Amino acid sequence: MHSARVQKVLNMADEKEKEITxxxxxxxxxxxxxxxxxxxxxxxxxxxxxxxxxxxxDGDNVMIRKYCxxxxxxxxxxxxxxxxxxxxxxxxxxxxxxxxxxxxxxxENCPFDCGLCARHKSHTALANIVVTNRCHLxxxxxxxxxxxxxPIYEPSLEEIKRMLxxxxxxxxxATNALQITGGEPTMREDLVDIVKLAKSVxxxxxxxxxxxxxxxxxxxxxxxxxxxxxxxxxxxxxxxxKKTNPKNHWEIPxxxxxxxxxxxxxxxxxTVIRGINxxxxxxxxxxxxNNIDIVRSVNFQPVSLVGxxxxxxxxxxxxxxxxxxxxxxxxxxxxxxxxxWFSVPYTGGISKFVEALSxxxxxxxxxxxxxxxxxxVFLDTDNRVIPITRFIDAPGLVEHLQNAVYEMExxxxxxxxxxxxxxxxGLRKFVDKEKMPKSVNVTKLLTSILIKxxxxxxxxxxxxxxxxxMMHFQDEYTYDISRVEKCDIHYVMPDGEVLPFCTFNVFPxxxxxxxxxxxxxxxxxxxxLHPDWSYQKDKYTRDVAKLEAMKEYHDTYDHLTNFFELPxxxxx
Amino acid sequence: xxxxxxxxxxxxYAKIKVKKEELIDMPHAAxxxxxxxxxxxxxxxxxxxxxxxxxxxxxxxGKENKSLQPKISMEEILKIxxxxxxxxxxxxxxxxxxxxxxxxxxxTFHPKEIRRVKPYGW
Numbered sequence: 001m002h003s004a005r006v007q008k009v010l011n012m013a014d015e016k017e018k019e020i021t022x023x024x025x026x027x028x029x030x031x032x033x034x035x036x037x038x039x040x041x042x043x044x045x046x047x048x049x050x051x052x053x054x055x056x057x058d059g060d061n062v063m064i065r066k067y068c069x070x071x072x073x074x075x076x077x078x079x080x081x082x083x084x085x086x087x088x089x090x091x092x093x094x095x096x097x098x099x100x101x102x103x104x105x106x107x108e109n110c111p112f113d114c115g116l117c118a119r120h121k122s123h124t125a126l127a128n129i130v131v132t133n134r135c136h137l138x139x140x141x142x143x144x145x146x147x148x149x150x151p152i153y154e155p156s157l158e159e160i161k162r163m164l165x166x167x168x169x170x171x172x173x174a175t176n177a178l179q180i181t182g183g184e185p186t187m188r189e190d191l192v193d194i195v196k197l198a199k200s201v202x203x204x205x206x207x208x209x210x211x212x213x214x215x216x217x218x219x220x221x222x223x224x225x226x227x228x229x230x231x232x233x234x235x236x237x238x239x240x241x242k243k244t245n246p247k248n249h250w251e252i253p254x255x256x257x258x259x260x261x262x263x264x265x266x267x268x269x270x271t272v273i274r275g276i277n278x279x280x281x282x283x284x285x286x287x288x289x290n291n292i293d294i295v296r297s298v299n300f301q302p303v304s305l306v307g308x309x310x311x312x313x314x315x316x317x318x319x320x321x322x323x324x325x326x327x328x329x330x331x332x333x334x335x336x337x338x339x340x341w342f343s344v345p346y347t348g349g350i351s352k353f354v355e356a357l358s359x360x361x362x363x364x365x366x367x368x369x370x371x372x373x374x375x376x377v378f379l380d381t382d383n384r385v386i387p388i389t390r391f392i393d394a395p396g397l398v399e400h401l402q403n404a405v406y407e408m409e410x411x412x413x414x415x416x417x418x419x420x421x422x423x424x425x426g427l428r429k430f431v432d433k434e435k436m437p438k439s440v441n442v443t444k445l446l447t448s449i450l451i452k453x454x455x456x457x458x459x460x461x462x463x464x465x466x467x468x469x470m471m472h473f474q475d476e477y478t479y480d481i482s483r484v485e486k487c488d489i490h491y492v493m494p495d496g497e498v499l500p501f502c503t504f505n506v507f508p509x510x511x512x513x514x515x516x517x518x519x520x521x522x523x524x525x526x527x528x529l530h531p532d533w534s535y536q537k538d539k540y541t542r543d544v545a546k547l548e549a550m551k552e553y554h555d556t557y558d559h560l561t562n563f564f565e566l567p568x569x570x571x572x
Numbered sequence: 573x574x575x576x577x578x579x580x581x582x583x584x585y586a587k588i589k590v591k592k593e594e595l596i597d598m599p600h601a602a603x604x605x606x607x608x609x610x611x612x613x614x615x616x617x618x619x620x621x622x623x624x625x626x627x628x629x630x631x632x633x634g635k636e637n638k639s640l641q642p643k644i645s646m647e648e649i650l651k652i653x654x655x656x657x658x659x660x661x662x663x664x665x666x667x668x669x670x671x672x673x674x675x676x677x678x679x680t681f682h683p684k685e686i687r688r689v690k691p692y693g694w
Contacts, residue, residue, distance in 0.1 A: 047603065048603050048606045048607075049599055049600065049602075049603045050598070050599035050602045050603065051599065096689045098683075099685050099686065099687050099688055099689060100683040100684060100685045100686065101683060101686065102680050102683050103680065103683075104679075105618065108598060108602075108621075109598070109601065109602035109605050109618070109619065110602075112602055112605045112606045112609065113605075113618070115680070118686060162681060165681075166680075166681050169681075169682075171685060172688075172689055351692075352692040352693060355691040355692045355693060355694075356691065356692055356693025356694065358691070359691055359694060360691060361689060361690075361691050362691075405692060405693040406693075408693050409693050409694070495676070495677060495680060496677060496680030496681040497680055507606070509610050510606060510609040510610055514609070514612065517612070518579045518580075518615075518641060519579060
């Protein structure tokens, strides 16, 4: 028998389980009576027929239902908090696609017309370029690496240059942020040359999507990459324990050390899966705060359940952005609450102001509100963790800027400048100086960005803060075409096409895998060209005992301050 | 094959006239496009529901085609269509040999400007 307290906890867990699974198990009669929040187009996960998707409210959950005449009903969780859905949707706006789309298609057969086409509604904000499909790990769940005997995709420098110029040629906004990805990009001997090349053709922000393992063992390589122009490591980090992060838990201490030596910032990238690591989210933020000198951001990615998956498993593993945000609130004892998060298109209000003032089309994050969310937290000198929203009235501020944009419409340059100056002077009323962190002057920072368009100050801002992001990529069950047509995270392909993340990865059979195979070479041919190469030689073998005995390992994991347990953070 | 080489040389461009009612509607036409694209030898496919027309670029079978990529014949393409209840005859097909690099590759890297946008608020 359990004690009364344990029983209570178990009952609570049961209740929580019911709360999670109930929306999947209602009758269609019940479901059809629920309030409809919106209609969209989606695909049948089985046969890919374009069908209607109905987004509806089921208690606190926002769900999507769709009916395929051949395969019946599909019910899926879309967003796990109705209140947040309402709040985030307020910032939705239609962005602009390309003036020179890469394909002549008009997008009537979206998402099978991709490339990008004239229908697309966002410019490329971050471009991914796959530089290899070789990897030193063989994670069972990963589709991104060449298994033994499979063709090798590794574009030449010439091909990479062509793809990079393709992105820089996009109009009206040339892509300026690049993520070099794989496979594992550090498998390439010429990675430094690739970074140099990207820098030379004009990319400002160059990230490396990596496990970090090779860099941990070769810190000099990271110095060379930094000198070549690398800005950030975008590093897989699925948890703070051996169990939650089997991918690189043991090497993380060496990677942090290498990044410190090279002065290269790190974005920690956890894939969040319910039942696997959802209880470790607060710890991951805490880990980042403990390493805030080098960790710039934690970018959570609620799992995308790509491929056909049984209903039960989907229910068990599915987590959406608000689901993860609510867990963070619980696990940080409210220090980072759900009210602190805003959808990515919130920033549109700020970029529109900058544009209206400068008269130049600028970088714009016009993605769908359900795709991403974020917030900034400050670690103040007294160890207080302060989300930006605790001292800035974020909704008020963006409304204020939007009103200034309306006022500027049709006015001359000088008048616009006057309106802008007045608007910026008025920003003070949205900042609560009493609650502001002592370590940063936010008013000065905002003025610098909005009036001088000096984004270098944003870099300094990042040095003192931690950006928390959420990016939820779609799968066939949650697929919403109105989301994918607004996507701004794209992949450039060797045939010149540029694909949104959620067509590239959700339909690999017609995009990612198909196109990469066209530009790949068989492993036997690869072996002929690289006589010293073997599939086995590429693979990493971990010496756990040796790594756990290292000083860096103990320094990293044994003495973490738990910021969220400190009285100064608990009492709020 | 070296990685710097374009994967195709001469390919075929085909226009297939089909019955609009066999395409059913736009969602089914889009699915047919998806199904055609899942074939490795079909490089590009576009199903135009309103025009009752299918446009394809494919890597044709034939001794003269030295490409190492998968290949397909028009008869096989018509069979795929027929399996999807879209019945076209060889007489409904107009095709020509085109250069992959010139027709597909280069235009994708050098797309035309089709519109201009102005800054927000202007």
